[in-house]
Amino acid sequence: MATQEQCQVLDHKQVGPRYFKLTLKSHYISTNGEPGQFVNVRVDNGTEPLLRRPISLHRINKEHQTFELLYEVVGEGTTLLTKATIGSKVDVLGPLGSGFKLDPAKKIAILVGGGMGIAPLAALAEKLKTLGGRAVYALAGARDKSCLVCEDELASLANQSVVATDDGSQGRKGYVSDLLIDLLNNTVTQIHYPETAIYACGPKGMLKAVAEIAGQKKIACQLSLEEKMACGIGACLGCSVMTINGYKTVCKDGPVFDAKEISW
Ligand SMILES: Cc1cc2nc3c(=O)[nH]c(=O)nc-3n(C[C@H](O)[C@H](O)[C@H](O)COP(=O)(O)OP(=O)(O)OC[C@H]3O[C@@H](n4cnc5c(N)ncnc54)[C@H](O)[C@@H]3O)c2cc1C
Ligand code: FES
Numbered sequence: 001m002a003t004q005e006q007c008q009v010l011d012h013k014q015v016g017p018r019y020f021k022l023t024l025k026s027h028y029i030s031t032n033g034e035p036g037q038f039v040n041v042r043v044d045n046g047t048e049p050l051l052r053r054p055i056s057l058h059r060i061n062k063e064h065q066t067f068e069l070l071y072e073v074v075g076e077g078t079t080l081l082t083k084a085t086i087g088s089k090v091d092v093l094g095p096l097g098s099g100f101k102l103d104p105a106k107k108i109a110i111l112v113g114g115g116m117g118i119a120p121l122a123a124l125a126e127k128l129k130t131l132g133g134r135a136v137y138a139l140a141g142a143r144d145k146s147c148l149v150c151e152d153e154l155a156s157l158a159n160q161s162v163v164a165t166d167d168g169s170q171g172r173k174g175y176v177s178d179l180l181i182d183l184l185n186n187t188v189t190q191i192h193y194p195e196t197a198i199y200a201c202g203p204k205g206m207l208k209a210v211a212e213i214a215g216q217k218k219i220a221c222q223l224s225l226e227e228k229m230a231c232g233i234g235a236c237l238g239c240s241v242m243t244i245n246g247y248k249t250v251c252k253d254g255p256v257f258d259a260k261e262i263s264w
Pocket of ligand 2: 228229230231232233234235236237238239240249250251252
């Protein structure tokens with residue numbers, strides 16, 4: 001159940017060339033929010049832009065009753081959001097959507113983040129760490145070094161982490177899906193597939209590649225999808241995607257789906 005709330009800005013800082021981290025206070029969202037869910041943010045207190053912007057819960061701190069958003073400045077809305085000052089209030093609707101589902105039988109978690117897809121995976125890694133009893137591998141990829149954001153944070157929450165960039169400017173040269181193949185084929189690590197779950201977030205092409213790898217190896221896999229959104233609550237059907245069970249909305253039925261469900 002989502003709430004609309006004026007959340008106080010506790011911190012707001014630039015963490016990369018186009019990347020910002022916003023810390024907001026909310027007892028309700030920090031208590032009820034789960035990794036993989038998102039909030040719909042009104043980026044300005046005026047009437048423009050009309051539509052809220054969907055942003056994933058990046059970190060959830062139940063103890064301090066705060067949550068963090070990690071976002072990239074790409075257009076009008078995210079540019080306006082950078083102007084939110086510490087102490088001011090931001091109008092937030094959330095938590096929204098259906099997040100990652102954790103199966104206690106899966107003792108190995110592989111987190112695969114492409115670009116800003118890393119954002120919701122930090123909250124997931126933190127939850128997995130808190131629950132304990134699992135080995136967590138974090139794989140992060142980006143176009144180049146300048147597009148890698150908060151990968152250190154993700155690494156600090158995982159047992160093992162690796163980075164790839166398309167141009168080789170940091171970590172392995174190649175795609176994050178190549179890191180996944182490396183890990184699954186690693187004879188030293190010897191990942192036991194039936195005990196493994198893959199959780200991925202990133203661009204569509206990357207998610208498709210990850211779904212194919214998981215399908216070939218018969219590994220459980222959940223994907224966090226991204227679609228342009230208007231209402232964010234399942235009312236306008238603007239974010240519908242085709243699944244094997246018919247059209248589903250990314251904002252309400254997702255954003256996290258079982259990889260086997262998606263019709264590419
Ligand atoms: C479930 C979900 C979670 C997301 N989490 C994050 C996150 O954690 N960090 C982050 O940086 N970005 C995230 N995004 C993408 C983010 O919503 C867009 O980058 C943002 O809405 C762009 O707004 P803008 O006004 O700056 O850009 P513009 O391109 O000017 O936006 C114009 C319109 O298109 C919509 N739009 C544009 N790109 C996207 C997109 N990729 N997804 C959805 N709507 C879009 C905007 O909401 C707006 O209505 C997420 C998207 C979804 C759907
Ligand atoms: S954005 Fe309206 S149904 Fe998803």
